[in-house]
Amino acid sequence: MNNTSPLHQQFIRPKSPSSMFRFVLALAFLTSFDVTSVFAALMMNRECTSNGNYCYRSDVCAYVLNFQSSENCSCPEVEQLVTAVHEVAANVELLGHRIDLTEDQKETIVFQQESHGNIIDQLNETLKADREAMKELERRVDTLPNDATVADALGSIQDSVDDLELRFMRQRASLEGRDANLTKCLGEVTYANRQISNLRYEVAMRDAQMTGKNRQISNLRHGLTAKNAQIASLQGQVTTLRQLAVYPNVAVGKPAYQSSLYTRSTPAGAGNAVDGNRNSYWSGLSCTLTEHQYNQWWRVDLLNTYIVDEVVVTNRRDCCAERLVGAVVRFGSSSYLMSNSKCGSTVTSYQTARWTTIRFVCSPHTRGRYVSVQLEGQNNYLTLCEVEVHGYLA
Incomplete structure (x- = not known):
């Protein structure tokens, strides 16, 4: 190897x-x-x-x-x-x-198992809660009424629903009728508004006309003021002329009448006031006297139509001058005293205390036949010593 x-x-x-x-x-x-x-x-x-x-x-x-x-x-x-x-x-x-x-x-894997374990625990808790909820639902289901009761309740509910539907239909019909009426009313209102617009236009035109007329009236008032000033001047002249001119006494000897006659002393008839004598003493036998009564009066008939300028009344001087307070002089064409025009003003206590002769100026150019003196609304004697009517034939 x-x-x-x-x-x-x-x-x-x-x-x-x-x-x-x-x-x-x-x-x-x-x-x-x-x-x-x-x-x-x-x-x-x-x-x-x-x-x-x-x-x-x-x-x-x-x-x-x-x-x-x-x-x-x-x-x-x-x-x-x-x-x-x-x-x-x-x-x-x-x-x-x-x-x-x-x-x-x-x-x-161990970590995942631990995470899965936590999730499983949560799921177990959720499952437990769901089971409790299921038990509660089962308990509620057990307490629900039986089918017959539910059917009765549903029938009652259905009846209520039917009744509500019927009411709804009726109310709907009523509302439709009201809508129709409202539509009609709106049409009438529209027409009325048009008329009002026309009337407003007419009023505006009339206002413009009235403005012009007011200007004319203002001018006329200025002219009238000037004429009134002229009339006042003429009236002053007439007064002066009246003072200067003396119209004849047209009542002397004319027929005279009075409401009553005082008979317990010297006769004092109505003719004593037109005898032409101004003696204001009772002893002069030239004064009239009535009974003590309500609304006593005296009247003279001029027998013709005259234009009277004034009436002069002579009151009693020696006694009882206050009896003439409240006397009214009237002149006109009616024998009914209250229908004639009033001359001058009502006699006051101031006049009777200071003057024996009281003058009553009548309206200019007044035509008439009868002159009267009356204690209107008074309850007293009426005494007149002379009544003079100054005027001329109409």
Whole structure:
């Protein structure tokens, strides 16, 4: 056997103790020998070659191959053995890597198992809660009414629904009727609004016209004011003329009448007031006197239509002048006293206390035939000492 062949050298000179150890393990595995015995046999039967490499004696083959002699042992067999051992060592090393990878995968699987365990615990809790909920539902189902009760309740509900539907249909019909009425009312309102618009336009036009008329009225008022001033001036002139002019007394000797006659003393008939005598004393036998009654009156008939300017009444001076307070003088064409116009104003106590003669101015251009003196609304005697009617024939 050539102890210096490259393959033999590679075999008998392991590069490191780990390679040697793997060689011994492989050899022990293949030969089913104790690792320690094989290693000791290898170490005890080595010899040194000329190049410094180790070479094992040929009897090692016999020992390893379990032969009794070394004649059948040759180096090629050892080389084959070494080759096989190297292949086994490579496979062992690969197996070691795989074992390492398997350990990592085992750790990963353990972690996943732990995670899966947590998920399983959560699922168990959820399942437990679901079971409790299922039990609660079963309990509620047990408490539900039977089919007959439910059917009755559903029938009642259906009746209520039918009633509600009927009411809804009625209300809907009513609302449709109201909508129709509202539509009609809206049409009427629209028409009314148009009329109102037209009326507003007319009012605006009339307002414009009224504005113009108001201007005219304002101008007329200014003109009327000027005319009133002229009338006032003319009235002043007429008053002056009246004071200057003296119309004749057209009542002297005309028929006179009174409401009653006082008979318990000297006769004092109605004619005493138109006898032309202004004596204001009772002793002069020229005054009239009625009974003490309500609304006593005196009247003269002028027998023709006259335009009267004024009436002058002479009151009693010696006594009882206040009896004439409240007297009213009227002039007109009616024999009914209250139908005629009033001359002047009602006699006051101020007038009777200061003057014996009281003047009553009648309205200008008033035509009439009858002149009267009456205590309107009074309950007293009526005494007149003279009544003068100044005017002219109409």
